Amino acid sequence: MEIAIIAHDGKKAEMVQFLNEHADFFHQEHISLVSTGTTGKKVKRAGFEVLRLLSGPLGGDAQIAARVAEGKCDMVLFFRDPLEKHPHEPDVLMLLRICDVHDVPLASNPATATLLINAVK
Numbered sequence: 165m166e167i168a169i170i171a172h173d174g175k176k177a178e179m180v181q182f183l184n185e186h187a188d189f190f191h192q193e194h195i196s197l198v199s200t201g202t203t204g205k206k207v208k209r210a211g212f213e214v215l216r217l218l219s220g221p222l223g224g225d226a227q228i229a230a231r232v233a234e235g236k237c238d239m240v241l242f243f244r245d246p247l248e249k250h251p252h253e254p255d256v257l258m259l260l261r262i263c264d265v266h267d268v269p270l271a272s273n274p275a276t277a278t279l280l281i282n283a284v285k
């Protein structure tokens with residue numbers, strides 16, 4: 165199962181904390197992680213194996229959307245920062261839309277992400 169991990173700058177620490185809290189789940193062999201560039205760097209540094217794509221503002225969200233559209237990515241955990249502006253907002257909205265088009269589960273905060281991963285344990 166491929167899970168995309170994405171976090172805006174103001175939410176990256178929360179994402180790493182979330183991964184650490186659920187490390188047993190994310191370290192399972194059948195779970196593979198894919199991530200936008202800078203998030204991926206932090207995820208890797210925290211000891212998780214991850215396929216790092218481009219940074220979000222450079223097209224990373226779009227790359228993840230493509231994986232969702234192609235049926236490669238099964239779940240998206242995207243901790244967005246609702247208090248910040250993002251130059252690549254169109255890409256962010258596109259990713260959310262593509263998840264809805266393809267009925268792929270998407271969590272935008274830790275509470276929902278916890279419910280999602282508990283559902284697939």
Ligand SMILES: O=C(CO)COP(=O)(O)O
Nearest residue numbers: 200201202203219220221
């Ligand atoms: O901007 C992002 C999501 O929209 C995340 O990108 P980074 O992981 O490269 O910071």
